[in-house]
Amino acid sequence: MKLRKLTLTAGALALSLGGAATAQAVDLVVVSWGGAYTASQQNAYHDPYMAMHGDVKIINDDSAGTSLAKLRAQNEAGNVSWALVDVVASTGISLCDEGLVEEIDHDKVLAAAPDGTPASEDFGDLIVSPCFIPQIVYSTAFGYRHDLLKHKPRKIKDVFNLHRFPGKRSLEKVALNNLEWALIADGVKPSEVYNVLDTPAGVRRAFAMLDTIKDHVVWWDAGKASVAIQLLADGEVVIASAYNGRLFSAIEEDKQPIGMLWDWQVFDIDGWVVPKGGPHQEEVLKYLRFATDTQRLADQAKYISYGPARKSSAPLVGKHATLGIDMAPHMPTDPKNAKNTLLFNYEWWADNRDDMDERFEAWLAR
Amino acid sequence: MESAQPGAILTTADGAPLKQSLGRALRREKTVSLLLVAPLFLFIVVTFLIPIADMLLRGVDNKIVSEQIPRAVALLAEWDGGGGELPGEAVFSAMVADLQKGAKAKTINRLGKRLNYEKSGMSSLFRKSARRVLRLKEGPYREALVKIDRRWGDIQTWQLIKTFSPPYTGGYFLTAVDMRLDPAEGIVRQQEDRRIYLNLFGRTLWLSALITLLTLLLGYPIAYLLATLPTRTSNLLIILVLLPFWTSLLVRTTSWIALLQQEGVINDVLVAVGILDNDSRLAMIHNRIGTVVAMTHILLPFMVLPLYSVMKTIPPSYMRAAVSLGAHPALAFLRIYVPNTVPGMGAGGILVFILAIGYYITPALVGGSSGTFISNFIANHISSTLNWGLAAALGMLLLAIVLALYLLYDRIVGIDNMKLG
Numbered sequence: 189m190k191l192r193k194l195t196l197t198a199g200a201l202a203l204s205l206g207g208a209a210t211a212q213a214v215d216l217v218v219v220s221w222g223g224a225y226t227a228s229q230q231n232a233y234h235d236p237y238m239a240m241h242g243d244v245k246i247i248n249d250d251s252a253g254t255s256l257a258k259l260r261a262q263n264e265a266g267n268v269s270w271a272l273v274d275v276v277a278s279t280g281i282s283l284c285d286e287g288l289v290e291e292i293d294h295d296k297v298l299a300a301a302p303d304g305t306p307a308s309e310d311f312g313d314l315i316v317s318p319c320f321i322p323q324i325v326y327s328t329a330f331g332y333r334h335d336l337l338k339h340k341p342r343k344i345k346d347v348f349n350l351h352r353f354p355g356k357r358s359l360e361k362v363a364l365n366n367l368e369w370a371l372i373a374d375g376v377k378p379s380e381v382y383n384v385l386d387t388p389a390g391v392r393r394a395f396a397m398l399d400t401i402k403d404h405v406v407w408w409d410a411g412k413a414s415v416a417i418q419l420l421a422d423g424e425v426v427i428a429s430a431y432n433g434r435l436f437s438a439i440e441e442d443k444q445p446i447g448m449l450w451d452w453q454v455f456d457i458d459g460w461v462v463p464k465g466g467p468h469q470e471e472v473l474k475y476l477r478f479a480t481d482t483q484r485l486a487d488q489a490k491y492i493s494y495g496p497a498r499k500s501s502a503p504l505v506g507k508h509a510t511l512g513i514d515m516a517p518h519m520p521t522d523p524k525n526a527k528n529t530l531l532f533n534y535e536w537w538a539d540n541r542d543d544m545d546e547r548f549e550a551w552l553a554r
Numbered sequence: 555m556e557s558a559q560p561g562a563i564l565t566t567a568d569g570a571p572l573k574q575s576l577g578r579a580l581r582r583e584k585t586v587s588l589l590l591v592a593p594l595f596l597f598i599v600v601t602f603l604i605p606i607a608d609m610l611l612r613g614v615d616n617k618i619v620s621e622q623i624p625r626a627v628a629l630l631a632e633w634d635g636g637g638g639e640l641p642g643e644a645v646f647s648a649m650v651a652d653l654q655k656g657a658k659a660k661t662i663n664r665l666g667k668r669l670n671y672e673k674s675g676m677s678s679l680f681r682k683s684a685r686r687v688l689r690l691k692e693g694p695y696r697e698a699l700v701k702i703d704r705r706w707g708d709i710q711t712w713q714l715i716k717t718f719s720p721p722y723t724g725g726y727f728l729t730a731v732d733m734r735l736d737p738a739e740g741i742v743r744q745q746e747d748r749r750i751y752l753n754l755f756g757r758t759l760w761l762s763a764l765i766t767l768l769t770l771l772l773g774y775p776i777a778y779l780l781a782t783l784p785t786r787t788s789n790l791l792i793i794l795v796l797l798p799f800w801t802s803l804l805v806r807t808t809s810w811i812a813l814l815q816q817e818g819v820i821n822d823v824l825v826a827v828g829i830l831d832n833d834s835r836l837a838m839i840h841n842r843i844g845t846v847v848a849m850t851h852i853l854l855p856f857m858v859l860p861l862y863s864v865m866k867t868i869p870p871s872y873m874r875a876a877v878s879l880g881a882h883p884a885l886a887f888l889r890i891y892v893p894n895t896v897p898g899m900g901a902g903g904i905l906v907f908i909l910a911i912g913y914y915i916t917p918a919l920v921g922g923s924s925g926t927f928i929s930n931f932i933a934n935h936i937s938s939t940l941n942w943g944l945a946a947a948l949g950m951l952l953l954a955i956v957l958a959l960y961l962l963y964d965r966i967v968g969i970d971n972m973k974l975g
Contacts, residue, residue, distance in 0.1 A: 256938075257938055286663055286664065407922075422817050424815050540677075542678075553923070
């Protein structure tokens with residue numbers, strides 16, 4: 189670690205010298221999820237902002253999937269190089285709990301809605317942590333190859349039915365979501381899922397259900413939903429879990445033969461956090477004020493089918509920027525898609541994530 | 555001469571005693587060579603020895619417990635954990651004070667995470683308590699803490715904290731070999747569903763050995779061909795060996811994905827030719843086969859090159875002599891040629907094996923869950939579970955295994971026999 193610190197300091201020194209030598213340009217390293225998602229942010233936030241502020245350059249870094257580890261490493265080395273990080277709500281809560289990101293006064297930092305509603309009210313209860321600035325509401329759902337499967341999967345338990353729906357599946361390599369789905373597929377009442385998971389027997393039951401398909405699962409690394417989409421497109425797997433926006437762009441933009449299985453999709457929130465001690469914080473806050481205003485959040489929905497986190501943005505969501513199709517039916521919140529949705533229990537996951545991740549890793553290795 | 559004239563001292567031309575001036579000359583020489591070696595030595599110390607020492611320290615470092623809850627740890631030292639009685643009110647009150655401080659500084663969750671490695675449930679206990687403990691204003695703290703979570707009233711919780719309160723611990727190394735330190739029973743085997751690492755070490759060693767063997771089987775004929783062909787042809791062939799060697803590792807691994815996957819080239823051809831039914835395509839990737847195939851291909855040059863350089867030095871006259879003395883060509887090959895290539899096999903074998911044992915990207919991309927190596931778990935503990943202590947312990951064990959195998963090789967084959975080129 190000492191060595192790491194040394195090289196980091198040396199690198200920072202070299203950077204700052206180089207920076208001083210050229211111009212006053214500000215480089216903001218913005219960490220996000222890559223793929224279609226980063227592209228939507230580039231189109232809706234980064235490009236317009238850089239057009240308005242010639243001295244700011246936004247550099248994309250696609251390592252949001254491992255942001256918890258990397259932020260802690262940067263914090264320990266005393267050299268935080270990330271300006272802004274895009275995280276899911278549960279990670280945002282953990283980071284805030286560990287004091288690795290700044291607390292935000294939402295009403296002061298963020299723009300009010302066009303009608304004057306303060307930001308904290310406009311975002312409402314999506315502000316799940318004092319450090320977290322919500323951006324979008326997304327869901328993790330399933331896509332399937334309708335050309336390779338004889339029957340159409342309709343229920344979450346079909347994912348676990350190898351007999352009627354033969355072929356490999358792809359799931360995210362985390363305990364989160366998979367445990368809940370396993371229990372629902374095993375017949376647990378969705379409202380009871382977290383009560384069941386609170387007991388050792390319930391956790392065993394979830395893993396036992398996952399055991400039934402374990403040999404037929406290709407795992408995608410946390411955050412790398414693009415791998416799941418690739419596997420689906422290649423026909424390597426017939427059913428895959430992925431973020432609904434990624435599935436949307438595979439289906440509508442790339443015209444892949446993929447269908448949506450919305451049953452018991454898990455809603456989640458994604459948003460920004462500002463690393464404690466990060467570079468150019470003043471610039472970052474200026475950028476944030478712009479990138480999370482009502483119009484910008486609505487703009488992002490033109491490029492990817494995630495719901496904007498502000499209530500005031502909802503009426504502004506229209507058609508896809510290039511395809512010209514209506515975005516509303518593709519949103520996870522559309523009544524037709526949202527018949528069965530699972531309410532994600534943040535508190536339960538914040539308390540039990542370490543345990544569950546460890547159990548999951550051990551289960552996977554066996 | 556000294557024995558002939560015991561009293562006389564030998565001197566050099568300038569009159570100084572020979573012994574002294576000889577010593578001076580030698581010393582000068584030593585200083586010069588030390589100075590010449592110094593840059594490399596310092597480089598190795600800074601880039602190699604210090605990080606390894608630092609890693610070793612991380613594998614035993616446990617200061618987090620005494621740093622986060624100093625007052626409780628100090629008082630717990632006097633508590634007799636085996637007595638079957640909960641610690642006194644003083645310990646509870648110290649714990650509350652420590653928790654409040656940690657909750658304000660937002661550092662207490664890291665402690666919960668640390669203790670969770672030893673016993674599941676500790677993380678949630680500390681998280682929950684940290685959220686509620688700030689509201690506690692006055693005692694008795696024992697009842698108050700137990701009210702927040704009844705696990706505080708469980709003697710095992712306190713025994714665990716006491717057991718893991720010293721600044722250094724063997725806990726990570728024990729976990730790395732599927733053991734654990736139980737407060738009551740001492741060192742015992744890990745619970746069955748948490749025993750994973752010995753199995754992984756075994757798999758890593760076995761697959762690496764298999765890959766080494768495969769590269770030897772595939773590489774030997776190639777090297778033989780290269781060494782015996784006329785220079786012009788063999789130079790061309792060497793480029794063919796080196797070309798993949800110069801290609802990016804990621805490119806080669808990804809092309810294996812394109813080749814081996816179920817809708818990939820090989821399966822498509824087999825189905826088109828009619829050998830396979832469309833429904834029974836072979837699963838050759840995201841499992842052990844994928845790892846072995848891709849790694850054998852990637853590591854092949856490391857076997858071919860040392861073999862080639864050794865074979866090049868074997869005079870063809872040896873074989874001719876053996877044949878002319880009446881040996882069958884096959885026998886001559888086995889008895890004369892092969893023994894002469896042992897240094898090359900040793901060098902290639904060690905090179906491939908040691909590279910394979912620490913391989914990371916290829917198993918991660920094509921190995922699925924049955925073809926991952928121990929290094930994938932080390933990486934996982936570094937970057938996603940953040941259990942750096944365990945990662946350090948696993949890394950040190952891996953290093954120890956490699957060193958042990960190296961010594962074993964030296965004992966059996968002799969390291970002097972190795973020839974890298």
